[in-house]
Amino acid sequence: MKYLLVLAVVLVAIWLWRKARREELQSRTPPPPPAPGTLEPPQAMLRCAHCGLHLPAADAVRGRDGTVYCSVAHRQAATH
Known part of the structure; x- marks a missing residue:
């Protein structure tokens, strides 16, 4: 009991x-909806030539021949 x-x-x-x-x-x-025109347009996604990671074009590191890498270390690893 x-x-x-x-x-x-x-x-x-x-x-x-x-x-x-x-x-x-x-x-x-609730939070107000974003004003029209304030959203950024979508970015192109690129693939790292060394590891295959997809990343925004603005964050990509390019090699001498225009090849795309996700970091300076991967760019250096691909050239050696």
């Missing part, structure tokens, strides 16, 4: 906590 009472108290406490949490989440205002 004692355990049943403890279980009932725990269940009521969980129910009250979840109810308060749900009300808190509902009272928050």
